[in-house]
Amino acid sequence: MNQKLWSFLVPVLSVVVALIIASFVILMIGKNPITAYAALIRGALGSKMAIASTIVKTTPLILTGLAVGFGFRAGLFNIGAEGQMIVGAMVATAFAINVGWMPAVLAIPLTMLVGMVAGAAYASIAGFLKAKTGAHEVVTTIMLNWIADYLSSYVVTVPMGVGFGTPKSPEIASSAKLPPLMVVQATELTSGIIVAVLAAILMKILLDKTSKGYELKAAGFNPYAAEYGGIKLADNIVLAMAISGALAGLAGTLEVMGVHHRFLGTLSGGKGFDGISIALIGQNNPIGIIFAALLMGALRNGSNEMQFVGVPKHIIMIVQAIIIFLVAADRIVRAIFLRKKVAK
Amino acid sequence: MEKAVEMIQIVKRFPQVVANDHVDLTVLKGEIHAIVGENGAGKTTLMNQLYGLLKPDFGEIRIFGKKVSFRGPRDAISMGIGMVHQHFMLVNNLTVAENVVLGSETGIGPLFDLKRARKRVSELSERYGLHVDVDAKIEDLPVGMQQRVEILKVLYRGAEILILDEPTAVLTPQETEELFETMFKLRENGKTIIFISHKLNEVMRVSDRITVMRQGRVTGVLNKDETNPREIARLMVGRDVVFTVEKTPAKPDGVVLKVEDLRVKDYRNLEAVKGVSFEVKAGEIYAIAGVAGNGQTELVEALTGLRKPVSGKVYFLGKDVTHATPRELREMGMGHIPEDRHKYGLILQFPAYYNVILGRHYRPPFAKGEFLAHDKILTFAEELFNRFDVRPNNVRMLGANFSGGNQQKLVIAREVGLEPKLMVVSQPTRGLDVGATEFVHRTLIQLRDSGVAILLVSMELDEILSLADRIAVMYNGQIMGEVEPNAVSIEEIGLMMAGHRLEEIRGRVA
Known part of the structure; x- marks a missing residue:
């Protein structure tokens, strides 16, 4: 079958199959799946507010999905998007608190840049370690996640902490806040989504149109042949980790600039890890990742409404798990298929 | 003398080649029998049939005079055949004893009796002079020791006939010498050894009889004492x-x-x-x-x-x-046509037009600034395809989907295109x-x-x-x-x- 059509069909069919399987689970707990899914759709897309809220949830997921997907394309498994997102948001906040004197036209791009550089620098630690010592990025990024987690807890409690209750930083300067595209009651749909989509398009151009993208993909597919072709593997590893980290850092930064307007210890909430499933469902394709993130954002957002008709929102976790399982299974099937061809 | 292995008129065909073309092989009990030949002569194919990994298309196999038909290695093992592969099949983080008994562990019910396993492995290693620390982890052992573990594994399963597939390829000269000592010891104990090699000096050093193969056929069966490396080389390479x-x-x-x-x-x-x-x-x-x-x-x-x-x-x-x-x-x-086209020569997941610019992808005419010049790349690829007659004539096909010969053409086209x-x-x-x-x-x-x-x-x-x-x-x-x-x-x-x-x-x- 046509390769492109197949990579499009697999995730779509996986979603359908997952929803069907989950409907049996809903039946088993004595509820009506049709009612449940109707509520799910209503909650995700049923009103202006629902749509706005879905898009808000989707924005960071696009970026963490891109972060992980970009790593995969270069042959790296960046599990550290979570930590890079935290560090990016934290450093961007520290910067954005102090830019009240700057006009928004400067403050907004600079804050994003700071967040991206911070995420990139943090991810580069794992990149350098892999390039210089061969330390596997899965191990180092997991460790860096914990460091970022505890560091941020410290930062929002002691040096940057304000007020009582949830540890949090002061609010960022209003010139660094993202302008809302639309305000529906309490939900602000900020322009962050535009930045996220732009990032996906840029990543697509980098991967498909530039010689650097050629090198990153070559090193990801076959490091031996890449080295034979004069590509410096060590440089590529560091660069790929840095770009991946920059995307994750941007995810955190946009959450600060557009949603919370301050740094919270619980800001990432596992969105860095969600990036792994989203990259998988989106087949590491930037455009695919946008849709995968949208799907995930919609499911998450709609699940609250589902709760109101008596179906636990954790059903969505089952749906998500089945989707990932089916998409991953397809990759296994295809990997075996490809290997067989090679063996001939 | 008793015949341990008889393979009679074995034929094995693969889609492209006849790997074994009416091959006869007789191995006597208690001898070291070498099978020599160049790469692709059909030695490994022959042995894979003896070990039950492949089924002959035609011909008969007899073990100690008894006609057999193996459905898999398990059948071969039960007939006393053991094979030590070129690539070791050991679990790195288990100990020597654990590896040796793996798959045929003894114990009470589901419980594994490590003590007994250790004792039996020690006894075996003592008897055949295969000295190795039974409690050492595989990952801590040098390659020569790992090979001993492979041999112990085979002996533990009661092998009377041992197939060693190019066992010296991965060894240092010292380790090779130790392996030969082991082989002599096994022969003294009445074991039969089939030694696959293409290193003539080693063959002359250890074997009793030699079967020479070339292009899927047996070109000679020689007694070590009545031959010399020149004769073997001639039979291996062929005069014509x-x-x-x-x-x-x-x-x-x-x-x-x-x-x-x-x-x-x-x-x-x-x-x-x-x-x-x-x-x-x-x-x-x-x-x-x-x-x-x-x-x-x-x-x-x-x-x-x-x-x-x-x-x-x-x-x-x-x-x-x-x-x-x-x-x-x-x-x-400097152009380079590498020995392993899958590992170094090609990126199999890339389309052909990407493969033919590997190494020059970053500079004109294939890159304009930071961007790839896709139109130029495609034209260049199409030119190369026509000049070198790469088939199928589709520059967008993935490297993996070309046949071996056409993959090599891709590599050669690229490197020659470098002028x-x-x-x-x-x-x-x-x-x-x-x-x-x-x-x-x-x-x-x-x-x-x-x-x-x-x-x-x-x-x-x-x-x-x-x-x-x-x-x-x-x-x-x-x-x-x-x-x-x-x-x-x-x-x-x-x-x-x-x-x-x-x-x-x-x-x-x-």
Whole structure:
């Protein structure tokens, strides 16, 4: 079958199959799946507010999905998007608190840049370690996640902490806040989504149109042949980790600039890890990742409404798990298929 | 004497080739029987049928006189056949004893009796002189020790007939010697050993009888005491060269590549190239012959910038390039057709038009600034496809989907398209059929005639004899001698491949 059509069909069919399987689970707990899914759709897309809220949830997921997907394309498994997102948001906040004197036209791009550089620098630690010592990025990024987690807890409690209750930083300067595209009651749909989509398009151009993208993909597919072709593997590893980290850092930064307007210890909430499933469902394709993130954002957002008709929102976790399982299974099937061809 | 193994008129066909063409093999009980032949002669295919991994298309197998038909290795093992593969199949983080008993653990019910396993493994290792610490973890053991564990595994399962598939390929000379001692000990204990090899000196050292194979057929069965390396080499290679390549005498010009006392270590950090010096001139094919694993791979990797030499110098067009990177060498005009086209030569997941620019993807005309010039790349790929007749003529097809011969054409097209001054060619026809082989040979001759210097490394003597203008034979990391193809006999090359120096051979003959 046509390769492109197949990579499009697999995730779509996986979603359908997952929803069907989950409907049996809903039946088993004595509820009506049709009612449940109707509520799910209503909650995700049923009103202006629902749509706005879905898009808000989707924005960071696009970026963490891109972060992980970009790593995969270069042959790296960046599990550290979570930590890079935290560090990016934290450093961007520290910067954005102090830019009240700057006009928004400067403050907004600079804050994003700071967040991206911070995420990139943090991810580069794992990149350098892999390039210089061969330390596997899965191990180092997991460790860096914990460091970022505890560091941020410290930062929002002691040096940057304000007020009582949830540890949090002061609010960022209003010139660094993202302008809302639309305000529906309490939900602000900020322009962050535009930045996220732009990032996906840029990543697509980098991967498909530039010689650097050629090198990153070559090193990801076959490091031996890449080295034979004069590509410096060590440089590529560091660069790929840095770009991946920059995307994750941007995810955190946009959450600060557009949603919370301050740094919270619980800001990432596992969105860095969600990036792994989203990259998988989106087949590491930037455009695919946008849709995968949208799907995930919609499911998450709609699940609250589902709760109101008596179906636990954790059903969505089952749906998500089945989707990932089916998409991953397809990759296994295809990997075996490809290997067989090679063996001939 | 009793016959341990009889394989009668075995035929095994694969889609492209007849791997075994009515092969007869008789192995007597208690002997070390060597099966020798070049790569692709059909040795491993034959053994895989004896071990139940493949089913013969035709023919009969008898073990200790009893006709058998194996459905899988399990059947073969139950008949007392054991195989030690070239690539070890051990679990790295288990101990020696655990590995040996793995798959046939003893104990009460589901409980594993480690004590008993340790004791039995110790007894075995004692009896056959296979000394190894039963509590050591595999990952801490050197390769030679790991091989002993493989042999113990086979013995533990009660093997009477042991198949050793090129067991010395991964060993150091010392480890090889120890392996031979083990083999003698096993023979004393009445075990039968089938030893697959293409290293003549080893075969002469350990075996009692020798079956020689060439292109899927048995070309001779010899008693070690009544033969010599020359005869084996002749039977292995065949007097009649299969195809001769038409070529005019070389017109060598200035020196393009000069190598001085080069030393290179392999991935195990052992010295693989031990002080090699030679020169390659423009317009000639300088060939390096030798049995696989004598340092050729490491030599090529060092020359092409993929491996750092320990000492010595490499000059390319008069410039010191000892530590140059692959990219620098390519820019200076060094092409490289690597021995493993799947590992180094191609990115199988890339389409062909991406593969043909690998190494030049970053500069004009294929890149404009930071961007790839896709239209130029496609035109270039289409030109190469037509010029080299790559099939199918579809530059957008993934590298993985081409046949072996056409994959090699892709690699050659790319490297020739580079218009190199020096072409380093390693095993260019491995796994190719006759037609593709001829094409590769013709291309190399054309390149030579256009004034390119060619360094050809090959394990196929036929290929070397029909292409080379000068031949060096490499053994154990050193060059045993340098000769011209029309002033040397196959026997002399065979002896050099087995570790005799040219002066030594000629001194003795004269």
